[in-house]
Amino acid sequence: MKPILNTQQIDTSSSLLSEGLGMVEENWTSERRLRYELLDKWQWHIIFYLDVLEQNQADSVKKLVLPNRLINPLYGREVLNQRLQEMATGAPSIEQVWEITKKLPSLSKLLSEERDNE
Amino acid sequence: MPKYFLETSAFLKRYKEEAGSNIVNNLFNNRHELFYLNLAIIEIRKVFYRLWKYPLQQDDPITEEEFNALSSRFAEDILQMQRIEFTEEMIGQAITILGKAWVPNIFDLAQLSAYLIAKKEYPDVIFVCSDERSKLIEGVKQFVREGDIIVPGGI
Numbered sequence A: 001m002k003p004i005l006n007t008q009q010i011d012t013s014s015s016l017l018s019e020g021l022g023m024v025e026e027n028w029t030s031e032r033r034l035r036y037e038l039l040d041k042w043q044w045h046i047i048f049y050l051d052v053l054e055q056n057q058a059d060s061v062k063k064l065v066l067p068n069r070l071i072n073p074l075y076g077r078e079v080l081n082q083r084l085q086e087m088a089t090g091a092p093s094i095e096q097v098w099e100i101t102k103k104l105p106s107l108s109k110l111l112s113e114e115r116d117n118e
Numbered sequence B: 001m002p003k004y005f006l007e008t009s010a011f012l013k014r015y016k017e018e019a020g021s022n023i024v025n026n027l028f029n030n031r032h033e034l035f036y037l038n039l040a041i042i043e044i045r046k047v048f049y050r051l052w053k054y055p056l057q058q059d060d061p062i063t064e065e066e067f068n069a070l071s072s073r074f075a076e077d078i079l080q081m082q083r084i085e086f087t088e089e090m091i092g093q094a095i096t097i098l099g100k101a102w103v104p105n106i107f108d109l110a111q112l113s114a115y116l117i118a119k120k121e122y123p124d125v126i127f128v129c130s131d132e133r134s135k136l137i138e139g140v141k142q143f144v145r146e147g148d149i150i151v152p153g154g155i
Helices: A006-017 A030-061 A077-088 A094-101 A107-117 B008-015 B023-027 B039-052 B064-079 B088-098 B106-121 B136-143
Strands: B003-006 B033-037 B081-085 B127-130
Touching: A006 B023, A006 B039, A030 A077, A094 B023, A094 B064, A094 B127, A107 B008, A107 B039, A107 B088, A107 B106, B003 B008, B003 B023, B003 B106, B008 B064, B023 B127, B039 B064, B039 B106, B081 B106, B088 B106, B106 B136
Parallel strands: B003 B033, B003 B127, B033 B081
Antiparallel strands: none
């Protein structure tokens, strides 16, 4: 069965064809026009698909890039060392420390308790 | 030069005269390479803070001045030691450990992971631990010889 050619449709698709596949000859048979029209529709599907693909790639490019402080384990090292240096100024002897902790329970046991509570 | 990895529980023995303190102190006094995991800074400072600002009912709190003295001594000590950073390789190591031994506390697990990674670089490094609950010591024994472990103060 031969396809029935809808003039209006051809007119509309002609503009698409000229934008998409290229030239449409005036003297083409209706079957040939129809074949091109179908091909042209598929081309738009492909173009649309490629557009989506491109968009997805663009989205993946836009992936969050974490700042150095969130990925570098050494970030802040200088600041920490600076704090430790300041803290260490005028450190007492270990005997003076033992004098302070004489009244306290074992610090290792305290640590164990703390770890058990975690 | 002999190498020692001070786990937090053993490290704390330095700041209180008790069973095992002399062993830890001698490590500081003699020419030894002492390693510690950076997370130990949090654990030890946390104990000091608890004693000063957040004492429990049974605790005899220390003063701010005493807190500063402890913190100062500790800071001076760690500046003389080798700080090991907790790395992503150690996360992988921790997962491997769990496949073989149950180490319930996350800090214990981190310490053991760091030690085992350090041991890959320095096979002679000794693990120094005073964990009273002995879970960590049980854990480390699954991976190294008993001769590679020192337990100041016993368990």
